[in-house]
Amino acid sequence: MPELEEVIDQLWLHNTFAEDPWTVDRAFAAIRDDGEIAIDGLIWALGHKDVGLKLLALRLLREFGEEAKRALQAVEKCLLDGNRLVRIAAGETVRLMQKFADQV
Template identity: 75%
Template sequence: MVDLEEVIDQLWLHATFEQDPWTEDRAFAAIKDDGDVAIDGLIWALGQKDLEVKLLALCLLRQFGPEAQRALPAVVYCLGDENRLVRLVAMETAGHWGEAAESAMPMILRNLKSEDDLESVFAAESIRRIGRVRV
């Protein structure tokens, strides 16, 4: 049985190792069979200041699919991150969960009104993927 520290070690290893097109795939392969502990590790990573580990965790959550939706509150928190790239990837991650990410809609709507055109485009696409806005 894998513990949380082992998952965290794998995340640090893959986030700090030289990035290449297969980094995300190798990181997913290293933790995909760790079940709830892997999701706990990804939630932990989203709370870190390190940009690389946070971005890796957001990308890996998409690969886990519906079983990772319990990480949604941490993803919503990332929607307000000071780093633009983290906000963009968090919107993309929320969008991958479709209607299940409806609770992220208020934060995504705030990003829709951004003066940053790319941020507005990512927000619009996330809204489209999550579903109709209920007022």
């Protein structure tokens, strides 16, 4: 079982890549099998001050789908973030997470 620190290291690693269409795919491939620890790492990233890390975490939570629903409170806090891009991404993520909840 991976440790939370390993997931956090993967998030930082993928955050350093220049933005390209494959960034989220590579990051998701690196943490998708880490289960609850991956979601814990993404929740941690949402509370971090680094905007790039928050944006990556929000995009990755969408990839996890219904598994990510326990991160909803942390995502909703991002709706009040000082950065406009974070607020927009958080809004998109909340809408998607609510859509998953409605399907259940």
